[in-house]
Amino acid sequence: MQLADNSSLAIQAWQENTHGAQAWLTRHCERAPTPEGVRVGEGVVLWQHERQWLPVALWPAQAKGSALLTLADDVRRAGRGMVTQLDEQHIGLGYPVRDVSHDDAGCNDRSTSGDAQREAGGLLGAVALRVVLPADKPSSQGVLQPALMALMARLEDGVAVLERDALQRHHRRIQRAQHELAGHLELLAAVLAERQFVSAGMQLVTRLAVSLDAERVTLGWRRGTSTRVVQVSHSAQFNRKMNRIRATEAAMDEAIDQRASVILPRPDNQQQAALGHGSVVSRAHADLLSMTGGAAVLTLPCLDEALPRGAITIEREQAIDHDEIIALESLMALCTRTLEEKRLNDRALPVKLFAAGGDQLAKVVGPGHLGVKLALILLAGGVAFGTLATGTDSVAADATLESREQRIMAAPFRGYIEEILVRPGDRVEAGQPLALMDARDLALERLQWQSELAKFAGQEQEMRAMGDRAALNVIAAQRDQAEARLALVESRLARATLLAPFDGVLVSGDLTQRLGGSVEAGEELYRISPLEGLRVELEVPEARINDIAVGQRGELVLAAMTEARLPLQIERLTPQTRSAEGSSRFVVEASLDEAALGERIQVLRPGMQGVGRIEIGERRRLEIWTRELVDWLRLSAWRWWG
Known part of the structure; x- marks a missing residue:
């Protein structure tokens, strides 16, 4: 749609510039003065069209202008006015036509060089004139120089008028495009404001019928391989079995199958080429037109990402011109995606789910979507590998070395x-x-008790000599007490x-x-x-404690010895629990194989920490990978449904 729009605008601009250039050249040459007998004999205008420079105006009509085309081409290459001697009786005058729509300083400064001007504003074309000199005044004489300067100044002023006319035409085209765009945006906003597909379609056909003064505007949408009418302007209800509705649906299918707009009566050959209607079949449209008796019918397919979504048929008494077709194609390019999204959103939830599944299935079995296919193949391969292959299941637990x-x-x-x-x-x-x-206080206390013992020994001899047996027994008891106290002091000194x-x-x-x-x-x-005799304390997660049994083997990697795997064996499951990171863990004791450790046992220290893995047994890899997920689902199901 956008390509057709740009092509039509270029053709329209080219036609306007061609007519304007011819009218200007005729007016300029016919009204040219003849100072000193010097007159304008021929004129040509060269204009740019799609990166080509083509002659668009010639005066007089029977002139050849081959030499002037060469001069005009030199002028547009140089980007400045030129005066050249064509022969003894003819002088060539040339001047470039600049694109003043680019409001740059380089475009308006006539003293700027030609290269700078072309870079700043660009050129639209070039004008070349053949000036005929009087036979009695050769060009070598200086008497003709003022006359030539006057013609050159007039040419410069005339080119300014030509540039102004081109600028005005350019501004008119911009204003028309802005007006059309404003209308498109207003209609699109009305369609977007509706929440449902049916009401949005009614807004579209009603507003189009009013703006185009159409007798009827019909909107049809694709269902499978056929199109069904969904809205008719100014009609809340209609009978689908009516011949007119069926004929309209056939016309819509005809336009959708060709992926092109179909119009009757057809435009002229040049407009057909611009719209791409050179070889469009319109049999169904002819039948519809004969049935309704209208003057013109136009059907535009509604395409979204090159996929046909529907079509809109316009019937009215006046002929539909080229500009209206271009504007309608641009409008439907904007509205089709909006209508399709509203239609998809209006579907029931089961239908949406079914359609989404179909879309995904189409990506898998249909053409394209290589990334989806590769992802599915990798997923299927992973599931097959996890189901058929087995591996060693293990439980990871934080570990700490402790001494026995x-x-x-x-x-x-x-x-x-x-x-x-x-x-x-x-x-x-x-x-x-x-x-x-x-031990200084103990040493003094030892001397004290030693002196006491010596004193008791003297008293004991004295009482034995006196024969006082009662006093002797008392002294013996005190001596035993002193000896005990001395032994206590001696023991403390030893320790x-x-x-x-x-x-x-x-x-x-x-x-x-x-x-x-x-x-x-x-x-x-x-x-x-x-x-010697180090043991390992493993903190096993609560969810895996039932998989642990005495005698199971595993490996330990310490944070200080990550390059070594130390063999271990489960010795005891304790009822002791510890809380860490919001979960409970059971303490399991394990022993290290000191014979397998060798010299590594010399660097082990109590308190070292690491991670231990306890081997549970051979299980399917899919069960190993999904164990935590399955356990969480079981708990969630029990919590919510019992």
Whole structure:
């Protein structure tokens, strides 16, 4: 539709420019003065049409003008006025016709060079005149120069008139196009304002009938391979079995099958070429015209993305001209998509679903849509692979290394820390000192009790010499009490140096900030873990705990050793749960295969974290991929429907 519109506008502009140029050239040459006996003998106008330069005007009619065409072509190439000697008795005058519709500075400045002018505003054409000199005054004499300058100035002024006329015609065409566009937009807005297809179609045919002064405007829409009338102007109801309705539908099918507008009576040959009507079949339209007895009938197919959606038939007593056909084709190009969308939107929901399924099926089995076909093939291949192939199902769980045994080193008595020998993370050996307690008070207390024992020994000898057995028994009891207190002090002194109970690593107990501080008896100072006998705590998601059993194997990857996979085996399922990220997780204990670890066991530390995978068994890959989705659907179904 747009191509036909542009072609028709170009032909119309070309015709207007041709007629205007011929009238101007005749007027200019016939009214030309004859100063000093110099007169205009011939004239030609060269005009641009579709990137070609063609002669559009010649004066007089019997003139040849071949030499003037060469001069006009040189003028339009140079983009400036030219004066040339054609022969002894003839002078050629030429001047370009600029396109002043481009309101640029370069177009109006006559002092600008020809190249700059062509770049700024462009040229519409060129005018060339043959000036006949008097026989008694050769051109070599300077007496003719003022006469030639006067003719050149008049030509320049005349070309300005020609440019003005071309500009006025251009503005008139723009105004007509704007007026038509405003009418189109107004009608389109009325169609868009309606919510349903039926009412939108009624708005279209009624407004067209009024604006075109048509007897009847009929809108038909495609159903399968035939067209059915849906709206008739000024008629709320109509009988589909009427011969006139059937004839109109046949005319619509005739236009849709040819993908071209059909008009009777046909326009002249030139307009047919512009509209593409050179070989259009119009038998059904002739039958409709003979049945109705009207003067003219026009059917325009409603095409949307090159697909026929319907057609509109216009019947009226006056002939339909070329401009009206172009305007109607442009209008229907705008309205067809709107009407089709409203028709699709008016369908019932089941019909929409069925149609959508059909459209998708057409993309799959029909031509084109390579991306959809490839996506479907990949989806089918993925489903087939997931259904037939099997893989190892596994459960991923956060893991933490823990030691099987930890020894707490507590303060042996209430006192002060005198010296710190190790820090957390240090390896220790059995019997290695860890820290020293301040034992000066214990040493003094030991001397006190030693002196007490010496005193009791002297009293015991004195009472034995006196034979006082009762006093001897009392002194013996006091001596035993002093010996017990001394043994207690000796024991505390022996424990004043904290010794490692076995080879291991210090897990906790940073006392560097408590040096010289007091500690209570039994207060935890260090926590020591052996290097051997590490276990793994796995936090298994609640949804997968039923898949875990004692004896299952798996692998562990630690954050500090991502390149190594450590083998593990499930040992115990505990009832302990932990909450993390809004979900509950069960703690499962596993052991590491120390024989398979080799030298790696030396770099393992309690507290290391990573991710463990527990192998469940062989299952279909589709079941593995969709397990979480299926579980969520089951819970949702139970929650809502029970």
